[in-house]
Amino acid sequence: GNSVTQMEGPVTLSEEAFLTINCTYTATGYPSLFWYVQYPGEGLQLLLKATKADDKGSNKGFEATYRKETTSFHLEKGSVQVSDSAVYFCALSDSGYSTLTFGKGTMLLVSP
Amino acid sequence: DADVTQTPRNRITKTGKRIMLECSQTKGHDRMYWYRQDPGLGLRLIYYSFDVKDINKGEISDGYSVSRQAQAKFSLSLESAIPNQTALYFCATSSLAGVNTGELFFGEGSRLTVL
Numbered sequence: 001g002n003s004v005t006q007m008e009g010p011v012t013l014s015e016e017a018f019l020t021i022n023c024t025y026t027a028t029g030y031p032s033l034f035w036y037v038q039y040p041g042e043g044l045q046l047l048l049k050a051t052k053a054d055d056k057g058s059n060k061g062f063e064a065t066y067r068k069e070t071t072s073f074h075l076e077k078g079s080v081q082v083s084d085s086a087v088y089f090c091a092l093s094d095s096g097y098s099t100l101t102f103g104k105g106t107m108l109l110v111s112p
Numbered sequence: 113d114a115d116v117t118q119t120p121r122n123r124i125t126k127t128g129k130r131i132m133l134e135c136s137q138t139k140g141h142d143r144m145y146w147y148r149q150d151p152g153l154g155l156r157l158i159y160y161s162f163d164v165k166d167i168n169k170g171e172i173s174d175g176y177s178v179s180r181q182a183q184a185k186f187s188l189s190l191e192s193a194i195p196n197q198t199a200l201y202f203c204a205t206s207s208l209a210g211v212n213t214g215e216l217f218f219g220e221g222s223r224l225t226v227l
Contacts, residue, residue: 032214043116043202043218044155089154093214099145099170100216104154 002027006090006103013080013110021075021106023064023090031092033057033066033073034100038087047075047088085110115139118203118219126227131190133222135203142207144186145216146170146178149200158201161186193226200224 007022025031032051036044048057053068062077073090090103116137125131135144146158157170159178167178175197177189190197200223204216 034215036216041220043220044204044216045218046215049215099157099160100214102147102155104152 002031002092002094002101004090004092004101004103006088006106008104009087009107011106011108013108015082015110015112016079017110019075019077019080019084019108021088021090021108023073023075023103025071025073025090025092027071027092027094029094031094033064034091034093035062035064035073035075036089036091036102038089038105040086044089080108080110082110082112084108114220116203116205116217116219118201118222120222121220122223124225124227125193127194129193129226131193131224133188133201133203133224135186135188135219137184137203137205137217139205139207139217140183141205141217142183143205144180145204145206146176146186146188147202147204148172149202149221155202158188190224193224195226198224198226 003026005024034049035047037047038044048059050057050066056065064073064075087105087107089105091100093100119134142163145160147155149155156172160168161180179187200221202221203219206216
């Protein structure tokens with residue numbers, strides 16, 4: 001079956017530091033890949049997505065590239081802000097978008 | 113107003129009680145989902161529905177039931193609540209149409225505590 005593995009947190013960074021959150025997946029076929037973000041006290045919201053190999057999703061300074069050869073979709077940001085403190089979830093869906101499978105989430109804490 | 117609304121937002125109940133969590137949406141989406149979030153376990157799918165006459169079990173459906181009363185409404189019931197059902201519950205919707213294909217839109221969550 002499908003599965004998503006992401007690095008455990010919390011990830012603690014100072015403002016303006018470089019961020020990487022690793023995500024690898026196992027899936028049959030050609031899944032679409034997503035990063036969702038959950039700010040404190042809120043539901044999840046889509047951060048970015050990629051639907052095929054070598055696609056790069058980007059939003060709000062965050063980027064992730066769909067790497068089929070390494071089955072990875074690592075999230076990066078060049079300079080984090082305190083407002084980026086949240087929990088980040090990597091997820092995949094099958095080609096029919098029937099359901100999404102989520103990783104366990106990675107908490108990011110950014111200090112001033 | 114939120115596009116996906118969950119009620120109640122917080123609920124404390126006792127073991128053995130019947131609980132219903134309700135979800136309504138104004139996005140016009142056909143697909144609706146119930147997820148459960150636990151610390152360190154991420155989100156796990158309980159039930160999902162692709163239209164009013166379609167109900168499907170997710171990976172952790174035991175102890176739960178659902179009802180899709182209308183396209184816009186999807187409720188989750190715990191027939192006899194137990195303490196390990198204490199969690200944060202999320203409703204979500206999606207559509208296969210347009211640029212947001214496959215994207216899930218989440219409600220703000222319902223925190224349930226079973227004593």
